[in-house]
Amino acid sequence: MSNSIDSLVRMINQIAANSMGAHDPAAEVVKHLRSFWTPKMCADLKSSNVTSELNAVATQALAAL
DSSP states (O other): OOHHHHHHHHHHHHHHHHTTTSSSHHHHHHHHHHHHSOHHHHHHHHHTTOGGGSOHHHHHHHHHO
């Protein structure tokens, strides 16, 4: 995995962990990604096929993008 993908995985997992107290954690992650990530960052992460590296909330959020 490339260094930039590693960073994106780490970041989305952290965002997901921080959203665990929300009513709908995956929706909170999606909201964050749409607000603060570039479309390229989201596309790179989606196309990298790293779902095994993501926690459950991050996996749900990525699928919802």
